[in-house]
Amino acid sequence: MNPDIPVLLEQVAQVVGAARVLTDPSQTSPYQADWRGRYQGSALAVLMPGSTQEVVELVKTCAQLNVSIVPQGGNTGLVGGAVAGAERPSVILNLSRLNRIREIDAQSNSLTAEAGCILANVREAAEENQRQFPLLLGSVGSCEIGGLVSTNAGGTGVLRYGNMRELVLGLEVVLPDGTLWNGLRALRKDNAGYDLKQLFIGAEGTLGVVTAAVLKLFPRLNVSATAMVSLSGVKEAVDLLRFMQEQVGNRIEAFEIMSRRQIELVLQHGHGLQSPMELDSEWYVLMEIADSSPRWDAVSELQNTLETAFEQDLVTNAVVATDVAKANRIWELRHNISEANKRAGFTVSNDTSVPISKLPLFIDQVTERIERNVAGAAVCHAGHIGDGNIHVIAVLPRSVYGTSVECEAAAARINLIVHEASVELNGSISAEHGIGKMHVERLERFKPAVDLQMMRTIKAAFDPSNLMNPGKILRDRAEKE
Numbered sequence: 480m481n482p483d484i485p486v487l488l489e490q491v492a493q494v495v496g497a498a499r500v501l502t503d504p505s506q507t508s509p510y511q512a513d514w515r516g517r518y519q520g521s522a523l524a525v526l527m528p529g530s531t532q533e534v535v536e537l538v539k540t541c542a543q544l545n546v547s548i549v550p551q552g553g554n555t556g557l558v559g560g561a562v563a564g565a566e567r568p569s570v571i572l573n574l575s576r577l578n579r580i581r582e583i584d585a586q587s588n589s590l591t592a593e594a595g596c597i598l599a600n601v602r603e604a605a606e607e608n609q610r611q612f613p614l615l616l617g618s619v620g621s622c623e624i625g626g627l628v629s630t631n632a633g634g635t636g637v638l639r640y641g642n643m644r645e646l647v648l649g650l651e652v653v654l655p656d657g658t659l660w661n662g663l664r665a666l667r668k669d670n671a672g673y674d675l676k677q678l679f680i681g682a683e684g685t686l687g688v689v690t691a692a693v694l695k696l697f698p699r700l701n702v703s704a705t706a707m708v709s710l711s712g713v714k715e716a717v718d719l720l721r722f723m724q725e726q727v728g729n730r731i732e733a734f735e736i737m738s739r740r741q742i743e744l745v746l747q748h749g750h751g752l753q754s755p756m757e758l759d760s761e762w763y764v765l766m767e768i769a770d771s772s773p774r775w776d777a778v779s780e781l782q783n784t785l786e787t788a789f790e791q792d793l794v795t796n797a798v799v800a801t802d803v804a805k806a807n808r809i810w811e812l813r814h815n816i817s818e819a820n821k822r823a824g825f826t827v828s829n830d831t832s833v834p835i836s837k838l839p840l841f842i843d844q845v846t847e848r849i850e851r852n853v854a855g856a857a858v859c860h861a862g863h864i865g866d867g868n869i870h871v872i873a874v875l876p877r878s879v880y881g882t883s884v885e886c887e888a889a890a891a892r893i894n895l896i897v898h899e900a901s902v903e904l905n906g907s908i909s910a911e912h913g914i915g916k917m918h919v920e921r922l923e924r925f926k927p928a929v930d931l932q933m934m935r936t937i938k939a940a941f942d943p944s945n946l947m948n949p950g951k952i953l954r955d956r957a958e959k960e
């Protein structure tokens with residue numbers, strides 16, 4: 480039964496005030512489309528609560544009126560997870576106004592942030608307290624804690640600190656019927672029953688609305704060194720990682736791979752960015768080592784280690800940044816990938832992972848299969864090689880793929896090739912971006928039936944009416960199969 484829309488709008492306005500209920504397309508359009516512009520949503524309204532209590536009231540109202548809720552943070556997700564589908568009447572619940580840092584406990588190394596806190600602000604608050612929150616991704620200036628929790632975000636720091644799943648100590652969540660669950664504990668050890676918070680991490684808003692999180696902090700890093708190196712192949716990059724780990728232990732802060740073609744795209748579309756080294760190899764690794772002890776000479780350590788790596792034929796050339804500005808220039812290449820690829824035309828980006836030892840084979844296989852099966856596709860690669868997470872990116876020339884139908888058909892073929900290759904090697908079709916709307920069918924195809932059944936059982940237990948972000952991760956049964 481369709482809800483009475485005027486009644487819905489009146490009741491939610493009573494909770495948050497009419498000015499926080501956006502319905503005019505001129506106001507709602509930035510919230511309706513996803514970051515890449517691939518999906519256009521059709522939410523009845525965008526609701527902007529300012530407190531957990533308001534979230535509770537809004538969720539209860541929507542549950543009573545049978546209106547679906549699509550939670551939204553910074554809307555930087557890359558799989559269409561924060562876009563409202565047309566199958567059911569729904570509202571977007573944007574959490575950006577819940578942006579207070581509630582507590583920093585430096586002794587316990589923990590920080591409690593509301594869901595709408597922007598990652599950059601959380602990192603800054605930790606810095607001000609001589610601590611660091613190590614999660615770092617290209618969207619750092621706009622993605623929010625609730626979104627990061629809900630996508631189990633990764634980024635460049637996973638090798639050393641783990642992804643969001645390992646960085647969350649506690650959560651506060653509004654359940655689909657409006658019940659408030661206060662799991663905001665800062666405990667490092669808690670074996671009293673199921674670890675409930677883990678259910679909501681990576682759930683992409685399908686099990687409840689995250690309103691706050693207790694995050695793990697780490698000692699602030701006082702010394703660091705960054706380098707860009709060229710190598711002859713992906714195998715050498717994997718060997719170099721192992722070699723670096725033997726030499727500097729767990730001080731590797733980031734270890735990222737980029738193919739030459741990907742760097743060239745960034746230089747072409749990256750607003751005047753320049754490469755710090757000549758691009759005369761096919762593969763490059765951008766790395767940083769760091770430590771909290773000011774007595775450690777990170778730059779000399781990196782220079783010496785890379786010299787030995789050069790003697791052992793692991794690298795063909797290297798540039799070590801001698802100051803922060805030069806280090807930033809190296810990292811700008813990495814952090815501008817998504818922006819540059821968006822500008823480059825129709826790009827199909829994948830987010831698979833395979834066991835690290837299988838990366839060379841995986842990259843060879845997908846590149847060859849895409850180039851053989853998708854006319855004109857230019858394949859490039861970037862990723863978190865230390866996590867076995869490679870983004871295989873195919874750029875489709877406008878001269879061959881003139882219409883969106885042609886682009887989407889090619890994208891489907893590319894995705895299938897990449898996903899098949901990763902699953903053949905015991906990998907995953909999504910390493911960090913999630914499933915969202917984009918990969919629902921492929922999850923059904925590649926996930927074992929028992930896994931899917933357990934996921935559906937959990938979803939039905941939390942959200943029997945399927946009101947919380949329907950059609951994301953799992954197919955909405957209201958949709959035609």
Ligand SMILES: Cc1cc2nc3c(=O)[nH]c(=O)nc-3n(C[C@H](O)[C@H](O)[C@H](O)COP(=O)(O)OP(=O)(O)OC[C@H]3O[C@@H](n4cnc5c(N)ncnc54)[C@H](O)[C@@H]3O)c2cc1C
Pocket residue numbers: 514549550551552553554555556557559560561574594615616617618621622623624625626627628629630631632633634635683684685687688689690817818911912915948951
């Ligand atoms: C330039 C760029 C670089 C990126 N690099 C990386 C990267 O290196 N690693 C990586 O993992 N991701 C990366 N991303 C993807 C994206 O930034 C992350 O997925 C991020 O976690 C999304 O946060 P958000 O606040 O924008 O969430 P949104 O996009 O608003 O939402 C994402 C999902 O979470 C749900 N959600 C949001 N808030 C809540 C909440 N409070 N409660 C419940 N559910 C909620 C939404 O419904 C949706 O399903 C990148 C994106 C861009 C644009």
